[in-house]
Amino acid sequence: MQYKDYYKIMGLSRNSTQDEVKRAYRKLARKYHPDVSKEKDAEAKFKELGEAYEVLQDPEKRAAYDKLGTKWKAGEDFRPPPNWDEGFEFKGGGFTGGDAGAFSDFFEQLFGRAGSRPTDRGPHGFHVRGQDSHAKIYIDLEDSIHGSTRNISLSTPEMDVQGYVKVKHRSLNIKIPKGIKPGQHIRLAGQGDPGSGGGKAGDLLLEIAFNSHPLYRVSETDIYLELPVTPWEAALGAKIKVPTPEGSVDLKIPPNSRQGSKLRLKGRGLPAKTQGDFFVVLQIALPPANTERAKAVYQKMQQELDFNPRLSLGVKSL
Template sequence: MAENYYETLGIDRNATPEQIKKSYRKLARKYHPDISKEADAESKMQAINVAYDTLSHPEKKAEYDQMLDHPQGFAGFGQQGFNGQQSDGSQFYNNYQGNAGDFHDFEDLFGRFGAGFGGGTRRQRQSQNVQFPGEDQHAKIEVPLAVAYSGTTQQITLQIPSYNAHGEAEIQRKTLQIKIPKGMKEGQQIRLSGQGQSGINGGKNGDLYIEINYQETPQLYVEGADVYQQLNISPWEAALGGKVDINTPAGRLQVNLPTNAKNGQQLRLKDKGIPNTSGAGHLYLTMNICLPTVQTDTQKQAFQDLAKQFNDFNPRG
């Protein structure tokens, strides 16, 4: 039996949003193709991303739980139905994603999950000659973390379920320019008035909500307004300390390293996290001591001399 999303992330169904995110980050650090030595790292990371995308969003998680409890009612749905990834990195999600080929036609697809459209088919509701407002719709996009510091205007393209003038269900391709202000936290939404599903019989259009997510790596991620970045340093920098210049999402900064720094030790740079009106977050640098590769006899001798100088040091003692 194939793993479900909870098994993929190694959590149970009662896991909190914080536990889901923590598990995802732990697995991402293990299987990220850029750093993992696992043979199936790429496919594992893809499965982890799909699982996290569903379980981290309350509405999608609730629908997925319903599918697990009532699998017979979702027999035609593949798990890809919970991860509507677009080519530009944006995602569209709602109650009616899945394989349209499993239904008689799009009218059946929209009618079967009519709760997302106010119930009934478009033609039935048009024939009532009563105004119906369009449903709100949701999408999310990933943007570079630098956007949190400066803001940007970005063009996105979404494929959104809609109806044509004849009341027939169809997929509409919509390209929009959205302004992302600086200081947005992970998961915050931008509301685009009137850009959701169109109303019926002159009813008001619904709104489109764009959820902002920041691109993360095992070396750089966000928690609220705080930013965590890995800082690679040499053994001598760790031992002797001193000033180093580094690139961060907040710009190029000079950092004072303490003497005898330990691997995993953190430095806090106050107010260098995501800026916002209530006060900026902080930037946490996690020190990662990197060992050089010995390539010459001189370099080998340097390590032998170091071993003599620290002959009473036993890292396993």
């Protein structure tokens, strides 16, 4: 996926006002509109211009894009920095109110798609409910296993009277429910935009993601551990101590275990109506042949063991 420099596409500096963004778009749209333009690749340039404008004309998308920083160059391979979108608060059902399907993979990776703004009618006319706010927060695996209370910081973009995008910050104390999974949401009633005409305030929806863990990975309600074992532990079997999020346990490795074999500890995954499991995935670690003694051991194995792992491929050892 290639990085797109939206400011370069529109010929703008990063401190341009929103009015300058609009003026630049109107000028370039006339230049590259496929119906009238004689420029080479006008249609592609017009589409690229529309994508840049979709981002820079909207204070929320622009502030989110600016959060990526300035070290990227147009056209270079790009991956969003880890947790780049943490705590970034935006309105409506998603980052974009446009037709995201018409935009690039770069755009889709950052902004996704949008929903709609809810309204309700009251007994004395229209009461417009405030927009819901959305943000992604990252928690630790242990927060989900035990439940916790966290203080989170949210950043909300606004446009000042001069037309510049500014970011304001707020902090909230929230309760992390036990057993919450990545992709699920915590709804905080009344913490979104205020309503108008006496309408209710919108809600704040916090999408949950997990911080990367040095030992474990999570899939739905199951937790996985890649466990290094020696060749003799895998071949002969062993009883070893294994770390889990709730303390170490004794685990029996069956004889003749293979690389990638999975051993299950039932009910030691994420808390849920149907409790998740804890899976140990065996990774056979080979001792280095970095001493004469170690080399001699490997040579003896080579001489005494009739073993060719490539027999199933139809090839023989030399």
